[in-house]
Amino acid sequence: MDKSEIEDIDDLIEKITLDVFYIGSKKINFRILKSLPTNVEQTVKDTGLTIVPVNNHFNELEKIGLLIRDKGTGNAYPTELSNHFLLLITETEKHVKTNLINMLRGKFAN
Numbered sequence: 001m002d003k004s005e006i007e008d009i010d011d012l013i014e015k016i017t018l019d020v021f022y023i024g025s026k027k028i029n030f031r032i033l034k035s036l037p038t039n040v041e042q043t044v045k046d047t048g049l050t051i052v053p054v055n056n057h058f059n060e061l062e063k064i065g066l067l068i069r070d071k072g073t074g075n076a077y078p079t080e081l082s083n084h085f086l087l088l089i090t091e092t093e094k095h096v097k098t099n100l101i102n103m104l105r106g107k108f109a110n
Contacts, residue, residue, distance in 0.1 A: 019064050024085050029057055029066075033082050036067060040074035 001009075023029055032043060043054045058076055061067045066082040069075070078086075 016064065020066065020081065020085060023060055023064055024066055024082075025089075029061055030089075032057055032061065032076075033066060033078070033086060036076060036078040036082065038076055040076075043076075 024033060028047060028049070031047065032038065035043065035046060038046075040051060040054050040058065043049070043058075044051055047054065049057075058067065058069055061082075062069050062076075065079055066085060067076045068079055070077070
């Protein structure tokens with residue numbers, strides 16, 4: 001591999017990584033990820049969406065590797081990437097909470 005090919009791969013990795021965060025952090029997609037394993041029928045009940053939008057969200061998440069679908073059954077399962085993504089979000093939430101508490105303490109300390 002030459003330097004140009006490596007840079008192309010690095011660019012692709014960066015794009016996919018940012019897509020994972022962009023798509024995974026959409027509110028409905030994030031709710032779906034947190035509910036995995038699940039299925040289309042349950043997600044329709046949980047979200048109030050119809051089957052077509054739910055399938056679209058499942059497809060979007062599957063395309064970037066955040067879930068695996070069992071075609072024909074409506075079932076969806078987490079992937080290693082989705083588990084890592086959710087763990088990262090959970091850890092980030094802890095840091096946000098700590099920072100928010102510290103900011104509020106500082107604001108009201110005066």
